[in-house]
Amino acid sequence: MKLTELIKKKNFVVTSEIGPPKGWQVEHHLDEAKKYFAGIVDAVNVTDNQSSVMRFGSLATCHMLKDRGMEPVFQVTCRDRNRLALQSDILSAAGLGIENLLLLTGDHPKLGDHPGSKPVFDLDSVSLTHAVRQMESGVDLAGNKLDGDPPKFCKGAVVSPCAEPLEPQLMKMEKKINAGTEFFQTQAVYEPEKFARFMEKIKGWNVPVLVGIVILKSVGMAKFMNENVAGVFVPDPLIEELRKDKEKTKSGQTGVEIAARLIKEMKSMCQGVHIMPLGWDQHVPAILDAAGL
Amino acid sequence: MFILETKPKEELEKLLKPGVCVIKCIGCREISLPEEKIEELLKNLELDAKDVLAVDYLCNADFTKSRLLKYKSEIDKCNSILVFSCGVGLQVLAGMLEEKSAVQGLNTIYISGRGLAPSDYDCDQCGECLLNLTGGICPVTQCSKGLLNGPCGGAKNGKCEISKDLDCAWEKIYKKLEASGRLDSYFRKMKVRDYSKALAKPKQPV
Ligand code: SF4
Ligand code: SF4
Numbered sequence: 001m002k003l004t005e006l007i008k009k010k011n012f013v014v015t016s017e018i019g020p021p022k023g024w025q026v027e028h029h030l031d032e033a034k035k036y037f038a039g040i041v042d043a044v045n046v047t048d049n050q051s052s053v054m055r056f057g058s059l060a061t062c063h064m065l066k067d068r069g070m071e072p073v074f075q076v077t078c079r080d081r082n083r084l085a086l087q088s089d090i091l092s093a094a095g096l097g098i099e100n101l102l103l104l105t106g107d108h109p110k111l112g113d114h115p116g117s118k119p120v121f122d123l124d125s126v127s128l129t130h131a132v133r134q135m136e137s138g139v140d141l142a143g144n145k146l147d148g149d150p151p152k153f154c155k156g157a158v159v160s161p162c163a164e165p166l167e168p169q170l171m172k173m174e175k176k177i178n179a180g181t182e183f184f185q186t187q188a189v190y191e192p193e194k195f196a197r198f199m200e201k202i203k204g205w206n207v208p209v210l211v212g213i214v215i216l217k218s219v220g221m222a223k224f225m226n227e228n229v230a231g232v233f234v235p236d237p238l239i240e241e242l243r244k245d246k247e248k249t250k251s252g253q254t255g256v257e258i259a260a261r262l263i264k265e266m267k268s269m270c271q272g273v274h275i276m277p278l279g280w281d282q283h284v285p286a287i288l289d290a291a292g293l
Numbered sequence: 294m295f296i297l298e299t300k301p302k303e304e305l306e307k308l309l310k311p312g313v314c315v316i317k318c319i320g321c322r323e324i325s326l327p328e329e330k331i332e333e334l335l336k337n338l339e340l341d342a343k344d345v346l347a348v349d350y351l352c353n354a355d356f357t358k359s360r361l362l363k364y365k366s367e368i369d370k371c372n373s374i375l376v377f378s379c380g381v382g383l384q385v386l387a388g389m390l391e392e393k394s395a396v397q398g399l400n401t402i403y404i405s406g407r408g409l410a411p412s413d414y415d416c417d418q419c420g421e422c423l424l425n426l427t428g429g430i431c432p433v434t435q436c437s438k439g440l441l442n443g444p445c446g447g448a449k450n451g452k453c454e455i456s457k458d459l460d461c462a463w464e465k466i467y468k469k470l471e472a473s474g475r476l477d478s479y480f481r482k483m484k485v486r487d488y489s490k491a492l493a494k495p496k497q498p499v
Pocket of ligand 1: 380416419420
């Protein structure tokens with residue numbers, strides 16, 4: 001089912017995500033997703049060569065999730081495909097019954113495991129969204145007519161509510177909405193006050209927002225994100241909390257508590273939550289439980 | 294060998310305010326500046342351009358700095374500056390102007406060598422020069438992904454996601470447009486690059 005329809009039905013939706021493996025044997029990952037997500041998560045994003053590291057494909061994984069009764073969100077980046085390949089894959093997704101897309105520009109290949117590869121970026125998140133909307137109207141990006149019924153998707157995109165400066169992010173967000181974006185999932189948020197200000201600023205746009213939660217695994221991870229990850233700031237008190245009880249942090253309990261607390265604080269401000277477990281899938285049920293979802 | 298084409302009248306009309314000063318870069322004229330087309334365009338634009346300044350090698354920052362001093366009174370009193378140069382020339386000039394914006398009148402399709410004078414700026418000869426929308430900062434060559442629709446979201450502390458030594462071009466563009474009150478000009482439009490324009494380059498040096 002389309003995420004926008006789910007949001008209408010449920011008021012508050014929960015999505016999570018999986019990253020396909022660097023190899024072809026995905027069964028184990030799909031079993032894990034089924035075990036920890038089925039029944040408690042409304043949809044599961046599948047990352048697309050995340051962090052520019054070559055992996056098993058997002059489209060195939062989405063298809064396999066669907067076969068197992070889960071609702072996939074097909075993440076599509078512009079890093080390694082030109083407009084022909086992108087549109088072709090998106091048509092293929094329609095043929096496989098995939099309804100939700102998350103359209104992204106994508107990381108630069110220099111950050112990944114093939115730093116010498118050609119950065120494509122023929123389109124970007126905005127023009128890709130526009131291309132999908134074109135296809136939904138029955139023609140491709142170049143205006144050529146599609147055979148048969150046009151595909152119908154629910155088109156998502158990302159935004160960084162805690163980025164500094166925020167204004168360029170808002171401008172880009174507006175461009176995405178104008179191009180056809182119907183929902184947003186956000187970069188990880190650790191500062192509910194900043195998120196509240198962001199939501200206040202975008203009030204007039206009436207677009208559903210799923211706040212992004214990344215489970216904090218260690219002090220090192222928090223510091224690394226503060227240094228290196230765009231738009232993410234873990235405040236000192238949270239780092240202190242992770243430092244206080246090493247065993248508890250290692251077991252995942254501290255990360256679960258912080259994530260649940262953040263969700264509780266921000267639940268009333270937005271239309272859903274997007275939990276990025278980064279391999280800690282087993283903790284997702286406990287977070288949702290503690291957050292009262 | 295240069296291939297430069299004049300921009301459509303409609304694109305320029307929207308950007309120019311009455312009281313235009315025209316700057317033509319004749320540094321490489323012996324090679325090719327579409328002089329006749331420029332005259333025709335100026336006539337069609339019905340500009341009452343009193344000041345038509347010919348300068349050479351806008352791409353050379355030292356030359357351009359001294360020309361800006363020499364023509365200070367013309368530039369101070371005009372409301373818009375219309376420039377006919379390659380992409381590098383306009384970037385050098387735009388980098389030196391604070392409030393006034395320089396409007397590019399040409400699309401750079403092919404330049405052998407990147408401006409004849411060594412420069413900090415680069416032009417990829419995209420054939421549909423975007424500098425008029427981006428405050429004179431080239432997103433094709435200065436953004437690591439060559440993005441045309443705004444920042445990718447990967448910048449941290451103003452630096453590009455691929456290197457802490459590189460400024461994020463889109464944050465610079467944002468600041469420049471904000472400072473000159475032109476944010477609207479860019480962010481309303483969605484742009485898809487037309488690579489067939491760049492393919493108009495000759496395969497062999499002529
Ligand atoms: S926008 Fe295109 S023509 Fe203009 S300077 Fe950049 S690459 Fe050159
Ligand atoms: S960080 Fe800025 S310069 Fe770097 S790729 Fe993204 S938008 Fe372009």
